[in-house]
Amino acid sequence: MAGQISRSQPTKLLEYDLLLLELFANGAKVGDVVKELNYGASRQVIAAFPSAEAPRARITTLLRTHVLIPCQDGSSQSIESEQPVQRLQDCTRPMALNPACRLRIGANIALQPDGSAFRVWSAENRRYINLDLRLQLLLFSFRKETPVSRVLEEKGPLAGEDDCGKGIQWLYDLGLLYSIEDRPQMLVKKPAQDKPSESGFALRGSGPRWQDLEPDGRIPVYFTPHMENHYPLALGMIAAAIADFNEGELLKKFQLLPISFLTPQQLIDGPHRKFGPGIWLFSNYMWSLDVNLQISAMLKARDHNSLTLHGGPSTPGYPGACAEFMGKNPSVDIAVHGEGEVSVVEILQCIERGPDGRLHYDVERLKKVTGLTFRDTGQTGLPLVTTEKRTRLKEPDSVPSPYLTGVFDSYDGRVEAAIIESNRGCPFGCTFCDWGSATRQKVRKIGLDRVKQEIDWIGRNRVRVIWIADANFGMYDRDIELSEFIVETKQKYGFPQEVVVNYTKNTTRRLLEIIKALSAGGIISQGIISIQTTDPATLEVINRRNIKTEKYDELTQVFADSNLPLSTDLMTGLPGITPEAFDRDLQRYFDSDVTTKAYPTQLLPNSPMADPEYMEKYKIRVDKDGFVISCHSFNEAEMAGMNAIYGFFTVADGYSVLRYVLRYLQWEHGIPALEYLHHLLDETNSHPDKYPLITWVARTFMLAKFMPGGWKAFYDQVAAFTQDRYQIERDQAFDTVLLVNELAMPDDSLRYPLRRDLPHDFVAWFEDHAPRGASQVKRLGTYPPGVFEVDDPHSMSSIDMDYIQYDSHQLFWELRSSIARPASVSDVKELAQRRLAG
Incomplete structure (x- = not known):
């Protein structure tokens, strides 16, 4: 790719662009460049343009994308480089590389104009080197992993295979190329395999698929999982409840089709075409609502005889919101509020198939089923009927486990995660939350033996991730026992390898014991402080006063003393928050050296925050997706500013790009980290070209985690900004800090x-x-010389970060050193190798 670092989208670089740019750098005019490209000697070694007019068109494209810029005075005089140019013929070491080995250019390698030449930074030798055109072409040949033998064959006309081999060896020795065979390969996305367990996915069960079954006169019941990569627990629980009711009584009338992931079109063209009109069950969450409504609408457009039941947390329960929801979505027949296991069983008892094959429900009987809103097909004249609120299950494990009763044995899909519950309910009443409508509820436990059997099933079936769907895991001593059992299961089967949890509030001891057990057992997990905010005014507004922030401070200290990974969850856009208060939250956890994740506040349909009176009181406005964009304490511009500073904070401290620089400036020069980041971000917005690599990091790093031209140049610009803004000279102490931060990348x-x-x-x-x-610490400049060592035991430099973990609380990026934050990544390399083997 080619372009100006601080500008917009770069342009894909073609091989002949190297010659074109070289000619312009040496003062050639447009006409001379076009002539050389069409008729010059370079046509022998570079693929020719398709027509004589193509060079001019290419030059126009490069001008439009700012790869080329016109000279101000119309001249084309070149500027001589101060450094000598390394020529291909100057490379003297014979090639020692195996011709079959595959090489690739380093991700940070970039050619940068240097007068009439192009230079590249060698991190291995810590110096810039100017390359002649032939070495540039050799380097460019390895933009994708390529065997040396292929490049020797293709580029032999440059100077002969022997000289090309010497050039490749020279580029390799400088670290500009690296061998794929010598390093862990990059973790790449691969298609499904015949044996999913070998590519990181769970074993496929032995139960029947829908293709194995035939219509048998019963009413089919369709289940609609919305994500392929995990077993749909909610739908599985409902299927288990239906099958278990009165020793299978409902199975005499209803045919439960196997739960399996299919795309919307596959559902319609496959099971529906084969089994015909039936009952369709949808579990609506924020992330599944759109696709569920899409399937529902597709179904009703083809089949008016089927009935659709929509439940889950994103099916609105407030009367006005539910009426609006069903008015906008005529494909929804029945909305289920609250727990659905018993509701669906009772609904099915009200459904019959008429002589014409059409399914219908008995309105009068359905009115007696609590927790519903449905379309009135009777003679009342009212479009909707809402029944009384449903009371919650006293014993959730009265519903059989879908794992242990074979419900998921028929699941087809590339499964990474399995969801389990060890209890239901939450004693807290935070206004932004709707834990299955179970907030401010008594917590109801599920039998310990059952939960352990489910964990064993998950390990035996080689599921990589367990997602514990408790609102407050760690509330009970038995949660420590469950954590230890997860470790035992991994030791027995090799799985699970990661645990995703929502940890309890107001506790320290149990959480510490849980993380100790999981970390010692090689399970990817970490402590998570669900603080949301420490601002007193906001805590009052969101009804979170009974959660003690001092408990979190105690927990932070305990985890630091034990060298265990810890992160905190904040929220942007909470009613009551201000930009200043949000900065204080970020600064607080920067000072504690705790990784911070902040999530935007989204209005959940059944949360207290969605109550119309609450929204009116705090002047809450949301966007089309339900995310809060303004309220009584901040406007839209301030919301955008909070999102921007959080994003930059994540790069700077979460990914450690400025982790050591920020601490040095705060500890020794009294510049708070958030103040520095605000000034730096303001500079990139107002003068993006002044420090282009800083602008790149602020705008692009989260999408492309590399540094064009190498990290040294970036930290040089950080030093320049710091001197310009704060008049802090780049002395040996600051140089030490910059080098440490560079080496950590x-x-x-x-x-x-x-x-x-x-x-x-x-x-x-x-x-x-x-x-x-610690207040009596000497200044860095008074310390004697030292050493800094970094290692990459988990292949952070070559693994796709998106595939390291299922949960993203831990930000895996900084290399391991004695002062890096603790991270739970015990099996990252093993996971990479298994995926690649697949």
């Missing part, structure tokens, strides 16, 4: 472990600052 052009000498002992200085309240 993964770089696939380097070989790890890596050790560098430092002007000052940064590790000792950092560790002296680590204890909270």
Whole structure:
């Protein structure tokens, strides 16, 4: 790719662009460039343009995308480079690489104009080198992993295979190319395999598929999972409840089709075409609502005889909201509010098939089923009927487990995760939350033996991730026992390898014991502080006063002392928050060195925050997707500003791009991290070209985690900004900090472990600052020389970050060192190898 770092979308670079740019850099005019490209000697080594007019069109494209810029005075005089140019014929070491080995250019490698030449940064040798056109072409040949032998054959006309081999060896020795065979391969997306377990997915069960069954005169019941990668627990529980009712009484009338993931069109063209009109069950969540309504609408457009039941947390329960929901979605026949296991069983008892094959429900009987809104097909003249509120199940495990009763044995799909419950309910009443409409409810436990059997099933079926769907895991001592049993299960089967949980509030001891057990057992997991905010005014508005923030401070200290991973959850857009209060939250957890994740506040249909009176009181406005965009305490512009500073904070501290720079400036120069980040972000917005690499990081890093031209240049610009803004000179102490932060960044052009000498002992200085309240720490410049060592045991420099974990609370990026944050990534490399093997 080619372009200006601080500008918009780059342009895909073609091989002949290298010659074109080289000619312009050396002062050639447009006419001379076109002539050389069409008729010059370069046609022997570079693919020709398809027509004589193509070079001019290409130049126009590069001008439009700012790869080329016109000279101000119309001249084309070149500027000589201050450094000599490395030529292909100057490479003298014979090629020692195996011709069959595959090489690839490092992700951070970029050619940068340097007068009349193009230079590249070698992180291995820590110097810039100007390359001649032939070396540029060789380097460009390995933009994708390519065997050396192929490049030798294709580029032999450059100077002969022998000289090309020497050039490739020289590029490799400098770290500009690396061998795929010598490094862990990049973790890539692969299609489904015949044996999913070998590519990181669960074993496929032995139950019948829908293709194996035939219509038998019973009314078919369709289940509609919305995501392929996990077993749909809610639908599975309903299926188990239907099958279990009165020893299978409902199975005499209803044919339960196997639960399996299919796309909307596959559902219509497959099971529906085969089995015909039936009962369709949808479990609506924020992430599944749109696709469920799409399937429902597609169905009703083809089949008016089927009935659709929509439940789940995103099916509105407030009367006005539910009426609007059903008015906008005529494909919804019945809305189920609250727990659905008993509701659906009772609904099915009210449904019959008429002589014409049409399914219908008995309105009068259905009115006696609590927790519903349905369309009135009787003679009352009212479009909708809403029944009394349903009371909750006293014993959730009165419904059989879908795992243990074979419900998921027929599931087809690339499964990564399984959801389980060990209890239901939440004693807290946070206004933004709707835990299955179970807030401010007594917590009801599910039998310990049953939960352990489900965990064993998950491990035996090689499911990688367990998602524990409790509102407050860690509330009871038995949760420690469950954590230990998960570790035992992994030791027995090799699975599960990751645990995703929602940890309890107001506790420390149990959470610590849980994370200790999981970490010691090689399970990817970490402590999570669900703080949302520490701002007193906001806590009052969201009814979170009974959650003690001092408990979280205690927990932070305990995890730090135990060297265990910890993160905190904040929320942007909470009613009552202000930009200043949000900054204080970020600064608080920066000071505690706790990874921070912030989630936008979305109006859940059944949460207290969605109550019309609450919305009116706090002037809450939402966008089309239900995300809060303004309220009484902030406007839309301030909301955008909070999102922007959080995004930059995530890059700077979460991914550690400025982790050590920020702490040095705060500890030694009294510049709060949030103040510095605001100034830096303002600079990239007002003058994007002044520090282009900083602008790149602010705008692009979250999408493309690499640094064009290498990290050294980025930190040079950070130093320049700091001097311009704060008049802080770049002395040996600051140089030490910049080098440490640079070395902490993964770089696939380097070989790890890596050790560098430092002007000052940064590790000792950092560790002296680590204890909270440390106030008598000497300045970094007074420390003697030291060393800094980094390692990459989990292949962070070459693994696709999107595939390391199911849950994203931990931000895997900074290389391992004695002062890096603790991270639970025990089996990342194993996971990468297994996926690649698949």
